Amino acid sequence: MSQTISAQVQLRPQIERSRPDFVMIGIIAVLTALGLLMILSTSGPRLEAEGSVRASQMIRQSTFVVLGVVTFFVATILSDRQWRLLTPWVYAVTLALLALVLGIGELIGGAQRWIPLGLFNLQPSEVAKPAVILGLAALLAGAVEGQVKWSRIFKAFALVGVPAILIFLQPDLGTMLVFGFVTVVMLFAAGTDVRQIVILGLVAIAALIIAIEADLLAEYQVDRLTGFLSPGEQTLSINYNQIQSQIAIGGGGMFGQGLFEGTQTNLAFVPAQTTDFIFTAVAEQLGFAGAATVIALYSVLVLRLLIIASTARDRFGRLVASGMAAMIAFHVFVNIGMTVGLLPVTGLPLPFLSFGGSFYISTLFGLGVAHSIWIHRSRIPLGAVPGRAV
């Protein structure tokens, strides 16, 4: 059996194997550029009216882009093996940052999600996303396909749970949902039995109900969820945002109102349009054609990450890539689902497009690691040769 398989495998020269993933880089570049344009188009009129420089917010985002690109290449230069070794440190630093932000928040007496670094404000909860993915990958890499023990699953929960609790104290509901989704996908990718996942799902639902009943969630978080269930009630200001967003998106039509021409976004009817609702500007200005193209680009990116996962040379690599695919897909689905009125407002940014440094940089960090995995991929697909599994 193994004889026939190895005979089928075509060995390729080293140089070809380590060629960068131009498709992934290309998509990141296109979406980043689109993000900068959209930030300019949505923030420009307001800034001009205030007497500031029209492009100032876009320029600010550009600095994050530069930092992100540097991070991407640093992450790519280190090999996947090195990253696996660094994972405990990454995880530890993240926990330290999360604890620090709570401390600072305590000091200034209010909810605090970021650490001021001068150039930009670091949001540890965003950094925590790739860190948790790395941590989970390292933990679950040791499991055997189809035989993930409950003890390992509980260890995984403990690994996610510590930062999750720290984030919950901030509080940041969106990030916790990301953790949940990514954990489930990574457990699945790691070979957890489907029955185990079903049981976990039931437990999660029970936990959520208890949390709401026990008033563990802040009132506005409950409002977002329940307000979403009665969308007709325009009076709820929480619904106002989404209704405005849908009106603007609807107004885009098939081909949009043209770049910089979105009436609703230009006139500031849509709130938070450079961050959470940036997709609204895309859909209004570029229409269904543009919006669907953006979703297609994300799809290809997710596909690339899944291909990286399938070609990774070890389980750590394939789990990191699957985790990143899950993270990107979840952000895209929840964010766009929110702007089109399918999902409640949770405050998750749209990768590459939303204004903000921490998430952009940490996303590129995660993708950089994934890219490193691609560079160091195996010629022979994982699991094809018995005994190669690590």
Place this chain on the structure above:
Amino acid sequence: MNFGWRLVAIGTLVAGLFGILVLRLWYLQVTEVEASLEVAFEQRIRVVEIEAPRGDIFDNKGKELLAGTVATLRVVVDRKLIAFEEEEFLIQNLSALLAIPASEIRREFETRGPGGRFPLGDQITQSTGISVLENIEDFPGVTIEPVPFRIYPLLETAAHIVGYVGSPNDDDLERTDIDINDQVGKFGIEGSYDRLLRGTPGQIIYRVNAKGEILGVLEERPPKPGGSVITTIDLDVQRFVEDTLISGVLLARQEETARREEEQSARREEEQSIFRGAAVVIDVTDGSIIAMASVPAFDPSIFSDGRLSQDEWQGLAEKAVFNNFAIQGLFPPGSSFKVIVNALARQRRISPVLEAEYEEIVDQVADPTAFFSDGELLFPNTPPLNDWKDGGHGLVDLSESLAQSVNSYYWSIALRIWRQRDVDWPENLLQDFARRLSFGHRTGIDLPFEQPGLVPDREWFQFNQQNQTGLVRKEGGWSGGDLMNIATGQGALSVTPLQMAVAYAALVNGGTVWEPRVVDSVRDAENNLLFTNVPSAADKIDFRPGLVDELKADLNRVVNSETGTAKKAFEGFCDDDVPDDECAALQEVGGKTGTAEIRQATDRVEAIDTAWFVGAAPLSDPRWVVAVVIDQGGSGGRVAAPTARRIFQFLMGENPDPVRAGSESER
């Protein structure tokens, strides 16, 4: 290949989720695009209504302005453009600018409601407006705009006809074309022709952003000005009638004061009752009102700026200045009603019932209308009824009964009607005739608040007796005595001066009962006709041939025969050097005095009779009927007839004499 299927599963899940997003986008952007665009458009615009200038009101020649609209520069507050926390700051600044107490402005803000847009304060000067615009940061949401303002250049002249405008009440607000910031016609022509006068408001559609800040003008639809009303009022006659009526009322007041001094009345001056009067000049050929005056009058401008205080209004309302007595005043007509009975007697050849002792005397003259008045009418079971002239009027016929205003004659006519009821004619013969002549119901004049008056009959009497309204006696039924009261214009009979004018007009024009009108037509800004008020007859009575001429001759005798009750009042109708029998104009005037007894007087106010004169001219080809009533004026011949005489002199081109007392008639 276990791992492979897991990645495929993840990929499928992601593809499914993204697929849902694409479907949703298709629904929003392709299926529902129209609805979204519409909602989006409505959000991005702000519609501001522009008040249409109200149409003008002109005299019958379309030249003299009775009511008009001018643009005044005003401070306009738009609460939609004011942040809530800025309002107090704005109120304080406006208070300082306009010198209006802040509390008053605050109250105005509350009345107009959030989002209200309204002018505040009086007209401002150009320089005040500029200083507001220069310091606009102190006046958020304020604009300086020309706002239409109603003016009444003639002040009190024709005020009761023109009417006034004011803020809408709850009933007005039910109309779809009225909103809380509008001015609405309340009274007079302003009230009855409000819909044609108000025009169509214009609109400015602004582009706004999410904060409601105006970015530019999208569309501007100018307002359509209201139609201009051409009235039937001859302003020369109107002014003259008003002046003359005031003279008449003043004459009545002098007479009253003199009488009191004579009687050494203990009443002090301030306890004097308020004198009221009304006069109507109607065109008998088409029912047009040529002049209509009511005393006391008011200046309609006091309502335009909406600043008349409740107390001020109350004070004026107590003086009844807002009542148009020509159509709203109900008076017993007294002897002036005898003309109606006279016409009916001629039409149906009704002869008076004679007292037995005089039958022989009367038979000698072989005139079925002959009657002997000894000053006292005696009937079984009733106290004697007295003529106003002591000792009676002697032998009179139908014509002379009118000239001398012989009460007993008309009582006897009524008695005849009563006795022959249900035999020769229905019981309500007289009432039905009166109703055909416009009494007891509204004449249909195109002015609001017209009173119907009352022509009493058995049905009315029984209704009030059963319901114990206090208007009729508790015991006994409707009787001949009640009908006799009507025949002399007394009792419960009540009429408006306009009804009197319409009835006389019908009697002298050959039977056409006109629906009177004060508006001839309404035209738009391009002079196109919007509405024509075609003269319309409410009824046409077929009079016996010769009746109208006989009646006109009788009316002339009242003013022009030695026995006539208005003889003294009409003396010297022509210029001083022309004797009455050579005065051609005097042959062309006729009318009837009336002195209606007021039976019930309050403790404070002494009962003083209502003085009437209703007449027509020129008798050979009648054009005008003039009705004059002076409330508490005393004798009709003494006060009302001289007032009417002066009006007739003016109408017929004679030199008008001052109003001076005529003879005391009919007590």
